[in-house]
Amino acid sequence: MDDSNGNKIVCLRETNREKRKRSPYEAWGHTGRWDDIAARAAQLPRNKRWRFEPDAMEKFRDESGFQARHLVDTQYLARLSREYLATLYPEKGEGSGHIWVSPGRLTEMVRRKLGLNDLLPDHNFGGGADQAKNRLDHRHHAIDAVVVAIVDRRMLNEIARVSGQEGAEGRERIIIPDPWDGFRDDLRTAVNAITVSHRTDHGTASKAGLPKGQDATAGRLHNDTAYGFTGETDAKGNSIVVRRVPLSSFKKLADLERVRDPDLKAALYQHLDGLEGKAFEKAIGEFGDREWHAYRNVRRVRVVEPLTVIPIRDRNGRIYKGYKGDSNYRYDVWELPDGKWVNEVVSMFDAHQPGWLSGIRAANPTARKILSLHRDDVLAIERNGGDRELVRVVKFSEKQFAVAPPNEGGALKGRDADKEDPFKYSYPSPNTLKAWHARQVRIDEIGRVLDPGFPPRKARRKTRKPG
DSSP states (O other): OOOGGGGGGOOOOHHHHHHHSSOOOHHHHTTTTTHHHHHHHHTTOOOOGGGGTTTTTHHHHHHHHHHHHHHHHHHHHHHHHHHHHHHGGGGGSSTTTSSSOOOOOHHHHHHHHOOOOSSSHHHHHHTTTTSSSSSTTTTTTHHHOOOOOOEEEEEEHHHHHHHHHHHHHHTTTOOOOOOOTHHHHHHHHHHHOOOOOOOOOOOSTTTTTTOOOOOOOOSSSSOEEEEEEEEEEETTTTTTEEEEEGGGGGOOOGGGGGBBBBHHHHHHHHHHOOHHHHHHHHHHHHHGGOOOSSOTTTTTTEEEEEEEEEEEEEETTTTTEEEEEOOOEEEEEEEEESOOEEEEEEHHHHHHTOOOOOOOHHTTTTTTEEEEEOOOOOOOOOEEEGGEEEEEEEEOOOOOEEEOOTBHHHHSSHHHHHTSSSSSBOOOOOHHHHHHOHHHEETTOOOOOOOOOOOOOOOOOOOOOOO
C-alpha cells in the first residue's frame, strides 16, 4: 500500500516473491542471510533504511492509520462542500447531476495516467512521473485542479463500471487520452508561470491612528514561564534568573549544578552519586520519599540560568519578574549614512510597547529604513545580476535570516537538514540583500507580482506651482 520511491529498490524477482507481503525482517530476520542483508541495508538512504528494522511494520501501521484518518476527514469536507453548493444553486443541486465530487483516488489515477507527476521540479525526489505526486511543491494543487476539471461524468461512470467488473487491474488498463494535443506542454507552461502566495499576518501593532487598546497582535508577546531576578549577571551581561522546574526534568548529574539551594543540591548529589540513565531517572523520582534528608515530598526545585528576559514592572516602576521573549514581530533593514545595510529585529513585546523607538534610528538619526519584513513576506532578488527570483521570508532572528522559494512546501527545516533533499535555505546578510537588489513585492489575488523595482521608489508627490 505504499507506491512511493522510498518503498522501492532494485531486487531479484524470485526474492521479492519469497518476501511476499512481509517486511524484510519478518521474511529473513531469523535466518542466516540476515546479517548480510542488514549490512547492505545500512548503506541505504534514511527513508529506505528504516523499512529493514524489526519494528518496520508497526511504524508503517501507525503512519497508515494517520493517513486513513486524514482521508476520512477529506471525504467529509468534500461532502459538506457539495451540500453547501447545492444550497447556493438549488436548481442545480442534489439529483440534478450538475454537482458531484471527484474521488481522490480517481484524481490520482488520472493524473498519473496523463503523466502529470513529473511537471514539477525535483519530481524525482518527490516521487517521479509514475509515483505519487510531489507534495513538496505547493503548485501540485493547481495540477489537481486541472485534473478535476477534465474528469467528467462519462469518465467517472466508465471507471466505476470497469472497477466493479474487473477490480483494480481493470481500472489500471483504462486509457485516458489527452484532452487536446499538446496538453502536457501547455499545462507545464501554466504551472511554471504560477506565483505562489502565502497569507501574512502583520497585525496592527505598528499602525498609527488606532484607538488605544484596539491594535491586534500577530502572535504571543512572550513565553508563559515567569522568571525571578537574582540581581546577578554572567560574563556576557545576561541576567541570572530563577524559576521552578520538576525534579523529573533532571536527566544527568551535571544538571544539578543549576539548583539554587546549596543544601538541597548537596542532598541530591549524595542521593544520585554514580547513577546515570534509567537508574538516575528512577532514583530522582524516589528522592522525595526518602527520610534521611529534610526535603520530603519535594517535587519541584528552583534553578538558576543566564537568560535575556523582558522585565515586568509594577505601578511604582519596580521590576518584580521577567519573561522570555520567544516571538519576533519583524525584521527591519536600515541603510546607514555610509551606505551599509544593517538589520534590527523587533520583538513581539517591543512592537506593542507605546513609545518604543528603534535603537538604530536613535544612534543614526539620518538612517533610512529600507525593508520592514514579517514572516511569509515575499522579496524579489537578483543574485549576481541574474534574472529576478521570488523568495519567501521563512524565519529570522538577530543572527539569522532565512528565505526560500514560495512554492517549496513540507517540513522545510527537516528538508534543509536532509542531505538527499535538493532544497536548501538561503541565509542572506543585510549587505547580501543589498547586493541582490532585494525589495519587498506584493502579490495580488490573481497572482500578479507588484514589484516597485530597485532601489525602492522614493518619488514625492509633485505639488502644483503657485499661480
